[in-house]
Amino acid sequence: MLPPLPDLADYGISPVHGFLPDEEPLEMLSNPYYIKWEAIVSKLQPLLLSRRLHEVIDSLPVLSARHLHTEREWRRAYVVLVFMLHGYVWGGNQPQERIPPQITVPLFQVCEHLDIPPVATYAAVCLWNYKPIFPDEPTDNLSNLACINTFTGSMDEQWFYLVSVAIEAQGAPSIPLMLQAISAARSGDSRVVTECLQHFAEILDKVGAVLQKMYEHCDPHIFYHRIRPYLAGSKNMGDAGLPRGVMYDDGAGQEYRQYSGGSNAQSSLIQFFDIVLGIEHRPTGVGRNDGTSGAASKSGHGFIREMRDYMPGSHRRFLEHVDRVANIREFVESRKSDKALSCAYDACLAMLRALRDKHIQMVSRYIIVKSREARINSPTGTQHGPAALNLAIVRQDKPSNNKKLRGTGGTALIPFLKQARDETEEPAINAWAHRLLRDGPAEPRSATLSKVGEHADGHLEVVGLAGTWSADQTEGGICHW
Ligand code: HEM
Ligand SMILES: N[C@@H](CC(=O)c1ccccc1NC=O)C(=O)O
Numbered sequence: 001m002l003p004p005l006p007d008l009a010d011y012g013i014s015p016v017h018g019f020l021p022d023e024e025p026l027e028m029l030s031n032p033y034y035i036k037w038e039a040i041v042s043k044l045q046p047l048l049l050s051r052r053l054h055e056v057i058d059s060l061p062v063l064s065a066r067h068l069h070t071e072r073e074w075r076r077a078y079v080v081l082v083f084m085l086h087g088y089v090w091g092g093n094q095p096q097e098r099i100p101p102q103i104t105v106p107l108f109q110v111c112e113h114l115d116i117p118p119v120a121t122y123a124a125v126c127l128w129n130y131k132p133i134f135p136d137e138p139t140d141n142l143s144n145l146a147c148i149n150t151f152t153g154s155m156d157e158q159w160f161y162l163v164s165v166a167i168e169a170q171g172a173p174s175i176p177l178m179l180q181a182i183s184a185a186r187s188g189d190s191r192v193v194t195e196c197l198q199h200f201a202e203i204l205d206k207v208g209a210v211l212q213k214m215y216e217h218c219d220p221h222i223f224y225h226r227i228r229p230y231l232a233g234s235k236n237m238g239d240a241g242l243p244r245g246v247m248y249d250d251g252a253g254q255e256y257r258q259y260s261g262g263s264n265a266q267s268s269l270i271q272f273f274d275i276v277l278g279i280e281h282r283p284t285g286v287g288r289n290d291g292t293s294g295a296a297s298k299s300g301h302g303f304i305r306e307m308r309d310y311m312p313g314s315h316r317r318f319l320e321h322v323d324r325v326a327n328i329r330e331f332v333e334s335r336k337s338d339k340a341l342s343c344a345y346d347a348c349l350a351m352l353r354a355l356r357d358k359h360i361q362m363v364s365r366y367i368i369v370k371s372r373e374a375r376i377n378s379p380t381g382t383q384h385g386p387a388a389l390n391l392a393i394v395r396q397d398k399p400s401n402n403k404k405l406r407g408t409g410g411t412a413l414i415p416f417l418k419q420a421r422d423e424t425e426e427p428a429i430n431a432w433a434h435r436l437l438r439d440g441p442a443e444p445r446s447a448t449l450s451k452v453g454e455h456a457d458g459h460l461e462v463v464g465l466a467g468t469w470s471a472d473q474t475e476g477g478i479c480h481w
């Protein structure tokens with residue numbers, strides 16, 4: 001018996017808005033009990049500028065979550081508390097190691113309810129932090145979106161979050177669409193699967209176009225020096241001044257913890273794309289053949305899988321369900337002679353790969369170039385920013401080595417992102433290798449592959465946009481790359 005397909009309603013996912021909430025996020029907690037929290041986040045910029053945020057938070061009463069009732073209220077409380085948390089940690093000259101009970105006590109209650117970690121996740125700053133400009137118009141694109149909260153009050157920060165919100169809205173229809181494709185594959189309906197994949201490729205293309213809008217209003221300098229320092233987590237942050245992570249003091253006890261900061265790797269939508277297409281991501285540094293070398297996380301899963309722990313619990317459980325039923329890749333592989341089907345599938349891989357390519361270029365402009373400039377402009381390491389010691393200036397003591405640069409999630413960003421991009425293309429390359437073994441050389445079926453050849457010694461070479469892939473052994477027709 002095949003497991004049933006997920007029902008979106010069971011996971012709080014909207015067929016129209018996807019992982020964005022069905023009802024727009026609450027702009028403020030109206031119960032006067034929480035008035036001091038709302039007052040702080042509404043004055044976050046002057047409090048940060050005047051360096052008075054710590055004293056104001058320290059003098060708060062320790063409030064509880066008992067007056068939160070609706071899901072919208074729980075989410076709003078989470079957003080308010082993590083903006084306070086990151087302002088508290090990163091808003092001074094040095095990162096603040098100890099978080100007081102005024103934040104930790106209610107934050108732990110809220111995080112338990114939402115099943116999400118006590119840190120500023122993608123859900124906090126993007127999914128649950130937007131509002132319409134005109135309430136009577138839809139919030140499905142950038143022409144009617146504004147942010148509820150920001151650290152800096154800048155247009156650049158708003159835009160940085162809103163591009164992701166617009167991507168979630170643009171990509172949302174792919175969720176019911178690809179569940180329909182899974183269902184059609186179960187009943188062997190190749191025509192419907194092909195149509196769904198064609199439509200999915202168009203959606204992925206549009207998502208890529210929204211990503212490119214980042215450049216319109218988010219300036220790399222503002223991003224790198226003003227915004228990004230606040231988004232950092234407490235994991236791998238020794239060089240930024242938090243060697244043990246952050247100490248959460250809830251009055252009853254004190255505990256050091258380390259969490260990754262916000263990252264779009266925590267977007268359930270992008271992970272959904274990979275899962276439905278059967279794209280697998282390995283831990284960074286683990287080779288294609290051996291599975292032994294490299295820096296896998298403690299869980300043994302890679303960073304991308306680990307980022308599921310930073311999603312709202314219901315979204316994480318949805319992805320786990322989709323993991324169990326995803327069948328499109330196997331379906332396509334079992335019908336290799338169906339050209340239209342293979343082509344539609346490969347188009348999806350190509351679009352997703354193109355999205356990752358655009359993203360790598362963006363990371364280069366917003367992080368790599370900026371960190372290099374900062375090193376040249378301030379070789380002594382004297383920096384002025386939200387925190388003089390922060391994510392923007394870590395590892396500047398070491399000469400230019402991009403491999404040392406870290407993302408807010410804590411990854412060695414460039415090797416990680418390139419690997420994720422290359423893995424996107426793997427199903428197409430594998431399928432090609434199978435065909436080559438069976439039929440001999442022919443034209444590549446995919447626009448992402450430019451050349452496939454066989455060497456005299458029998459090993460295969462596939463040239464894709466990502467580089468050259470070699471397969472040197474086969475086992476029952478399966479290639480080992
Ligand atoms: C200025 C804009 C952006 C910068 C500088 C940036 C930077 C990064 C970095 C450094 C990582 C590595 C993970 C980490 O350690 O944090 C990452 C991961 C990721 N980012 Fe972005 N990002 C930006 C915008 C976006 C947007 C708008 C999207 C939406 C499509 C996105 C999608 C992803 C995904 C899906 C990952 C996980 C890796 C993967 O699946 O390929 N990023 N980003
Ligand atoms: N990982 C990125 C930050 C990032 O992508 C991000 C962080 C918080 C919320 C959303 C994010 N991504 C894009 O809009 C960085 O290292 O700067």
